[in-house]
Amino acid sequence: MASLSPSGSDPFIDPIEEVVEDEALEDSVLVVGRDASLTLATDSLIVLVADENLTRRKTLNCCGLIPSSSKTTQAIPFFNVLWAELSDFELTLTYARPTSENVVRVASIHYLVEKAERRKTIAWISKLLDRAYGESQRRKRIKVLVNPFGGKGSAQKWYLRDIEPIFAAARCEVDVERTAYRGHAVEIAAKLDPDAYDVIASCSGDGLPHEVFNGLGKKKDARRALSQVAVVQLPCGTGNAMSWNLNGTDSTSVAALCIVKGIRTPLDLVSITQGDKRTLSFLSQAVGVVAEVDLGTENIRWMGSARFTYGFLVRLLGKTVYPADIAVKVDIPTKASIREHYRKELSNRSDFNSRRDPSIVGDSTLPGLRYGSVQDPLPADWSLVSHDKLGNFYSGNMAFMAPNANFFPAALPNDGYTDLVTVDGDISRSAAIKSLMAVENDTFFDMVHVNYRKISGYRIIPKGQRSGYISIDGERVPFEPFQAEVHRGLGTVLSRSGHLYEAKGVAINTEG
Template structure:
């Protein structure tokens, strides 16, 4: 279509309504239809964009609608608002980019575009704004991302996954991206430590769980650590061998689906845990383990070629061997009743998603919060419970639900309840019960098993006994086999999640 243009008017403005007030966002209701040609229209449905095009019914390729395959029996298509990445009007053409599902585990960028006939541009702009409002809701648009790619992650495939599956989604959503590749262990700590807190909204890690661990600890080294940990959301775009963070927050181990989840993610406060050993202090975001879980992970590094099966193999070998890890354990107990824990989880799950992050931004002079309970070398606080565990088989504390796709160890975990979920299992239980406990993790019945002691704690100290060597795992990273202490800092960190306050895991069953 051609139209006259000149300095005296907008070719998209109808002269008959030139003096009418432009429509506002609130004037564009659900069901509003935008004509985009004589035989096509775009309609804001209840939860999807409805595309009607008579050309879909023809056998020829739909030249006006790239990315939507024609079907001679249908003239409409629907695109979920969640999959809409961006929309814009340029000159006389409207373009809508979206994530098109090509398989259960993959989405690819596609687009629809139409040449507009002469129409009211103010209405089109307002309609596009309403579409983006429905597509993003409370999520921030055009996020500014510092993107770290670990070229050694995922057996060296992280760079390829980023280019093929992740970058196109972020670009189509008009995110601002600054990419940097990590060069050695600890490099992400340095990058995060030196990052301008105000220059970005998100630090996205194309890696496994190791790089997010480094990023949290790098932010913790900044002079404005509290402010940086609140302002900057840390996310995992799964490209490593262990992607628990993505499974918990994005609900997927697919790089492209995770990229879409991050684009649409809601700011979510996250509890972080201070781990102290002597005068050393590190932050944990995922889990801490001593005993069978730590040894099954860190003690099977030579079996990495088995993938996630190596963990199951190591776990089973030690279960059947009735391996024990004697220790003294002291906890600041909050709740140890499974029914009460489940009820608290249910109440939180029934709350509506938050519309904004209500936390105040800390001062630029605020560093990490002070340790409330000191360190593992200080006298034990009077209100802690000290219990010797001479036959301890597994000590596992989690801040997230999933430890791997099939391992929902901490089904009652919440992102910011001020607690760690603590699991303890004796090492000398019958072999049949040990195998049943392993199978229960995959089936979702682990929480309800009588032999599983499940509690919510805000701090603990563990002192290994009668064992000179062993494994302590913090977020999957090995630390010295020495006594250590942990305490929760409620809502100190920030991530992006689909709901803004829950993990993507099935809750506890009884």
């Protein structure tokens, strides 16, 4: 789970000391009554009290018998501050308090404010909220879609228990709708007024965000809708890859906090053409062992997540191959150049619009296809290459494909590329097993037999099989040729950083 404090330690264990700049000290400290003060420090709100309202333990005297009246200090990270307001003469601070490693709950503290201090208190609240929200939009207008079948039927319960209280405490405007059938979210998003909402949040797995992107893509003003409305996930499914990438968690309550504090981030989307149909992909496309493991193990769902490991082992040890003809528009061909590309992005703090392809800006329908569709002749600079021993063809737009599955550590939200991994199916059994383990310990990228490239388009034509599995964002599509093309920054999401995923990136100080 992503840390709720910069240090990664429990931010609510006292005492915590923070340095406040001398020149800002007076405006940063609010004295409330005789026994408490509230200080805006570097990363946290410091609460100094003389009672036990916020502390977990009592301070004892030297004999350990009689409680003393010593003041206690506690810190609430600004990221956890949800709201603050002055009503009549009562100051109320609402925040998300960790109750365990993966759970936060709404909590509040209250102080009476003297009449003479009202003006200073109002100014102090303004400064607090500025620090608490930073680049993030306050009081977001959120359209919530709840998949009643998500989380084995628990999505509705999780929303009411974990998510709704946090949205309410942050003063978000929320409109909730349950999806009734497959494809319903496509219809809802297609009819959505993009001026009425800032966010569409799916209480689901990765299937509903896929539908939402495609629903927005059907609108006459698709480009504006996709740029204006952020698509997010409240993790109520099995993989929850979108939340892992953008929020660093699959906790529903922590994800709700991350969405409240999320920063608008452009997201590359990928057009998939298959036959005469065009769809949008936000996560990944797979042909070969990954697709088959994901979609071909439904009969052993009783094994839980272990079914994926079992499926991989069976196919890797059996040296299963998936022959195909592949043409790729390669933009960054080597691991060394990919590392350098990723290194530059670490310090890139350019604004929202500069992270989008200027050609997609506007109010019209989806942008045209630079490389044509799968039914058109190949672009002149693409060559169709036969891969008779292909074991895995995996194209990722995000880093995590599942918990502990950082397949694409060099993936970036809006660099205009998708990351392509290909692995031959006839590698040794020991190499196959090492590959499976390497994904979990973040060494997959560096393996010699892993071909990793950044690309902007491709066409793949399966051959030698009448049927098989192709996965687009985890959804099964017909087993037939398809073509992909990246659109830089066409979509919008909310992320913690505003420009990176919450995954461990590629090492940048080694040879590639």
